[in-house]
Amino acid sequence: MFIIGEIFRSLALFVSLVFNIIYFVLIIRIILSWVGIDRSNELVNIIYRVTDPILLPFKRLPLQFGMMDLSPIIAFLVLSVLRSFLVNVLYQIAYRFG
Numbered sequence: 001m002f003i004i005g006e007i008f009r010s011l012a013l014f015v016s017l018v019f020n021i022i023y024f025v026l027i028i029r030i031i032l033s034w035v036g037i038d039r040s041n042e043l044v045n046i047i048y049r050v051t052d053p054i055l056l057p058f059k060r061l062p063l064q065f066g067m068m069d070l071s072p073i074i075a076f077l078v079l080s081v082l083r084s085f086l087v088n089v090l091y092q093i094a095y096r097f098g
Contacts, residue, residue, distance in 0.1 A: 002098045022054065055072060058078075
């Protein structure tokens, strides 16, 4: 049972790493939106394709005040809660298996 616990512990670390990568890519997207870089660039296009599914549900909400869009902040908060929940559940499962 110790091995199963270690697998879940490793899975929790992996999930945490994936969320950190998502946070980093979202920050890059926010900075790119401020700079106004051309979206025809392949790297920029990849960043937008990765982050669009995360941000689009929040962009539908009335979270824009003038030129300021608060949807990325709400997305960060929701992702943070989701990350905390998933990682804690995986650690609890790992703890129960030893």
